[in-house]
Amino acid sequence: MGQSRGAMPSLYRVAEYWMSRYEAVFPDLYAYYIGWGEPFCFRCSWLAPVDEAQGSLAAIWGSAGGWLERAHLHDWALGGSNEPENLVPLCRQCHDIMPEFSCRQSAISYVRDGVRKNSWWQFFTDGAFGASAGFPNPPFKVKLLRDAYVRFTEIERLVAAATKGDENAVVRVQKLLGDASWPARPPRLHDRPVTDPDALATP
Ligand SMILES: [Zn+2]
Incomplete structure (x- = not known):
């Protein structure tokens, strides 16, 4: 080595x-x-x-x-x-x-030994970030991804609860599925100014 x-x-x-x-x-x-x-x-x-x-x-x-x-x-x-x-x-x-x-x-x-990707997570991130491919700010991408993963795991828990018959969870899942912004597009992503001093760091 x-x-x-x-x-x-x-x-x-x-x-x-x-x-x-x-x-x-x-x-x-x-x-x-x-x-x-x-x-x-x-x-x-x-x-x-x-x-x-x-x-x-x-x-x-x-x-x-x-x-x-x-x-x-x-x-x-x-x-x-x-x-x-x-x-x-x-x-x-x-x-x-x-x-x-x-x-x-x-x-x-x-x-x-890693398990193959969770296809729901793939779908979720494609929906959330596909349109922002090439976004020139790696530190911001890390934050977006971390936030998306938190939301994704919340939704996973919700779906699991709904599957077990939790009526409150069923209502919340139905609401999510009817939400045009689902799965996770961050609000006004493209309007955010690049203010991070590391923003121009190369990948
Ligand atoms: Zn991985």
Whole structure:
């Protein structure tokens, strides 16, 4: 393994590294089925909401920054490198619950054992963010995604309660389904000014 402790490679550079090597390490990777034209989480196969018509893979993966994160396999704080071989694209949810691995192979097992994406979560995020593909503010994307996940898990709980016959939950689910703004489009998303000083950080 390299000893680079320097800057992180871009998300695209990480993806590019794995394009020709993934089968030996991640034989069941989603790319085997869908190719590399749609940026995805290596663990749960969640597809980041990006504009796939941008022309180059570099541009497409570049615009996924903020939706997908570069996760260290051998944890950085425990001595892991910033080499692409030690990094994988993960969604926020998979990265948040990833343990800090002192060994690259254990981390690879964690990524490989991930369950396939929840199709409801995919539908939810496509509906919420599909129109804002390429939004140039990765820190804001992280916030949007975190807020959406909170709302999504609330809705999941509500649907579970409705399924069990909770009448109050049934009414609330019916209301949600009748709401034209469902699933989660944030209000006036495109009107928000970019005020975060990190807004121009590159993915
Ligand atoms: Zn994931």
